Amino acid sequence: MSQSESNGKPKVAFFDFTSCEGCQLNKLNFENELLDILELVDIVEFREAMDDKAEEYDIAFIEGSISTPTCIERIYDIRRRAKVLVALGQCAVSGGINAMKNAMPMEEVQETVYGNDKYLFPSIPAMPVSAVVKVDYEVRGCPMSPPEYLHVLKSLILGRKPEIKDYAVCVECKLKENECVLEKGMFCLGPITRAGCDAICPSNGQYCTGCRGPVSNINKNGAVEMLKRYGFSTEEALKRMKMFNTNELEKEIKWGKE
Amino acid sequence: MNSQYKNLSELKRYFFDQETARRFISFLMKKAEVIAPHSKGEKSFAYQVTTDPDQVVLNYPRTIQPLKKFFLPPRETLLEYDLEKNAIKKPELEPKDRIFLGVHSYDMKSILLLDYSFKKGNPESNYLTRREKSVFIGVSYQSDEYHLAEDLGIDIHDVSGFSLFLDPVEKGFLVFEVDEVGANLLNEFDAGLPIDTPLEQDFSERKPKLKMHHKRLPQIFEHIYHSPVWKKVAERCVGCGTCNLLCATCYCFDVRDEVELNVKEGKRERYWDGCMLNPFAEVAGGENFRPTLDSRTRHRLYRKFKYLTEQTGELHCVGCGRCSKYCPAGISLIEIVNDLIDDYNKQQKQAVTLV
Numbered sequence: 001m002s003q004s005e006s007n008g009k010p011k012v013a014f015f016d017f018t019s020c021e022g023c024q025l026n027k028l029n030f031e032n033e034l035l036d037i038l039e040l041v042d043i044v045e046f047r048e049a050m051d052d053k054a055e056e057y058d059i060a061f062i063e064g065s066i067s068t069p070t071c072i073e074r075i076y077d078i079r080r081r082a083k084v085l086v087a088l089g090q091c092a093v094s095g096g097i098n099a100m101k102n103a104m105p106m107e108e109v110q111e112t113v114y115g116n117d118k119y120l121f122p123s124i125p126a127m128p129v130s131a132v133v134k135v136d137y138e139v140r141g142c143p144m145s146p147p148e149y150l151h152v153l154k155s156l157i158l159g160r161k162p163e164i165k166d167y168a169v170c171v172e173c174k175l176k177e178n179e180c181v182l183e184k185g186m187f188c189l190g191p192i193t194r195a196g197c198d199a200i201c202p203s204n205g206q207y208c209t210g211c212r213g214p215v216s217n218i219n220k221n222g223a224v225e226m227l228k229r230y231g232f233s234t235e236e237a238l239k240r241m242k243m244f245n246t247n248e249l250e251k252e253i254k255w256g257k258e
Numbered sequence: 259m260n261s262q263y264k265n266l267s268e269l270k271r272y273f274f275d276q277e278t279a280r281r282f283i284s285f286l287m288k289k290a291e292v293i294a295p296h297s298k299g300e301k302s303f304a305y306q307v308t309t310d311p312d313q314v315v316l317n318y319p320r321t322i323q324p325l326k327k328f329f330l331p332p333r334e335t336l337l338e339y340d341l342e343k344n345a346i347k348k349p350e351l352e353p354k355d356r357i358f359l360g361v362h363s364y365d366m367k368s369i370l371l372l373d374y375s376f377k378k379g380n381p382e383s384n385y386l387t388r389r390e391k392s393v394f395i396g397v398s399y400q401s402d403e404y405h406l407a408e409d410l411g412i413d414i415h416d417v418s419g420f421s422l423f424l425d426p427v428e429k430g431f432l433v434f435e436v437d438e439v440g441a442n443l444l445n446e447f448d449a450g451l452p453i454d455t456p457l458e459q460d461f462s463e464r465k466p467k468l469k470m471h472h473k474r475l476p477q478i479f480e481h482i483y484h485s486p487v488w489k490k491v492a493e494r495c496v497g498c499g500t501c502n503l504l505c506a507t508c509y510c511f512d513v514r515d516e517v518e519l520n521v522k523e524g525k526r527e528r529y530w531d532g533c534m535l536n537p538f539a540e541v542a543g544g545e546n547f548r549p550t551l552d553s554r555t556r557h558r559l560y561r562k563f564k565y566l567t568e569q570t571g572e573l574h575c576v577g578c579g580r581c582s583k584y585c586p587a588g589i590s591l592i593e594i595v596n597d598l599i600d601d602y603n604k605q606q607k608q609a610v611t612l613v
Contacts, residue, residue: 033519036519036520037519039520040519040521150519151516154516154517154519154521157521158517158521163514165537166536166537167497167498167499167535167536167537168496168497168498168499168535170498170499170500170503170586171498171499171503171532171535174322174323174332174499174500174503174504174530174584175332175333175503175529175530176332177298177304177322177323177327177332178299178322179298179299179300179301179302179322180302180584180586182586183301183302183584184299184300188586190498190586191496191498191500191586191587192496192498215497215536216536217497217536217549217550217551218496219492219493219495219496219497219551221493222493222494222495222496222587223496225494225587226494226496226586226587226588229586229587229588
């Protein structure tokens with residue numbers, strides 16, 4: 001990574017779009033690592049934590065989905081000024097929870113949220129950042145996985161390509177020798193959801209909600225049949241699979257991809 | 259017929275009641291680290307280091323991870339490096355006395371097969387160091403719907419690789435002395451006098467699960483590369499890789515470098531990998547040599563029934579049933595192999611009609 005800064009440290013910026021800002025907040029929770037991170041990089045924009053601004057960035061981390069016309073203008077502007085752009089968290093990577101609205105009539109969605117004032121708030125279907133501008137790397141998850149975020153950050157500083165896992169959460173669960181969540185009679189999307197979270201939910205008595213999106217070669221029918229084996233109906237299986245992944249599972253709204 | 263039973267009848271045997279068995283485990287714990295099956299979660303089992311003899315479970319269908327986890331750990335640091343000093347450090351491994359208690363014959367067999375894989379070519383020093391001072395005590399088991407070991411020629415009472423072998427009977431265990439190490443253990447424990455009455459043997463006929471003798475399997479794999487069975491399996495497979503990771507003889511791994519936050523020091527780590535997973539056959543530039551789940555399942559089975567078998571003369575599936583039992587999609591290895599056999603037989607019939 002070339003350092004454009006007088007102190008030699010890469011300039012890093014964080015931006016939030018349509019999201020709960022939980023991923024940004026998650027970064028402030030690295031109490032043990034926070035000072036080490038500041039040794040490595042120069043944070044030039046981070047609304048959640050500071051108010052300085054800069055003209056250009058070595059790495060721009062984008063949180064949240066693109067869901068208004070203003071979002072599009074802003075993301076174009078950021079992309080122009082950023083050497084590397086990383087989508088941070090599931091909203092930015094796939095539209096995340098926000099994309100649930102895409103499966104409903106837009107009028108109805110706007111009316112529910114804004115009532116009679118709906119015309120004052122122009123809204124478009126929730127899209128991943130990659131539907132609008134080129135995204136160099138993705139950190140998945142809701143919220144994003146801290147170890148994976150650190151891996152991406154360290155790799156970029158070293159000038160290496162970060163290794164983004166493209167296999168199922170099952171792998172991480174099996175490495176830990178967890179008892180299978182499905183075996184226990186619970187619902188689980190671990191077999192089709194991307195790893196990288198170290199199977200944190202199944203390791204702590206929860207099931208995998210699929211918050212990191214499906215593996216790239218998802219067998220959707222196979223997944224539904226699998227869940228049926230454990231007593232979940234097709235409707236329920238699809239509903240739960242879509243919670244975080246409407247855009248990735250509904251072919252008709254695969255924004256900008258393919 | 260059951261040839262291994264004959265084997266057992268030639269061995270010296272002792273009777274341990276439950277209390278003696280418990281004392282024996284305590285005795286073993288004083289000798290070395292004892293690794294045995296324990297309950298895990300609600301209804302699963304796992305090999306664990308024993309701290310309390312009462313927690314050991316000797317009547318279990320199978321553990322989640324196979325025995326390989328003690329010789330090829332799921333995650334392992336291969337070396338630590340310092341980018342500034344340009345230096346590396348390898349963690350020191352010392353051979354350690356370990357007693358593996360309550361091992362099923364197929365899991366023992368899997369270690370004997372892994373021995374081949376890790377000794378051949380460049381010997382894998384970490385595996386061999388961990389393997390060096392290991393003693394195994396077997397136990398017989400009740401075959402369930404997923405076990406295929408007997409059909410693959412590994413008898414429940416196969417004692418190869420063990421030092422002692424336990425067979426649960428009413429109110430206790432028959433303890434068979436298999437080798438000298440086992441004899442010494444029994445001697446030191448003061449096991450008493452061996453039983454001198456002839457061993458009562460159960461010669462009841464077992465219903466085979468496979469439609470063909472296991473010795474013929476490598477041969478049918480010459481003919482079923484293009485079988486429609488692979489596509490049929492791939493329709494149900496979700497590619498989670500559980501079958502690879504929990505396989506007793508799968509040993510593929512991936513190596514990753516991770517730097518510390520100071521971006522100066524770091525670790526090189528090894529993880530279990532599997533040929534069912536997306537990145538496995540992917541190369542620089544993004545090309546994937548086995549992009550589809552049918553080609554991956556085929557590769558997985560060919561590794562068990564043909565490729566390695568050509569080198570060793572032995573099947574590299576031990577029939578533990580983990581791939582089938584833990585497959586979330588419910589894909590059964592027994593079913594796949596039987597479908598392949600059907601397909602092969604059909605091909606043969608057609609060939610005859612053509613003539």
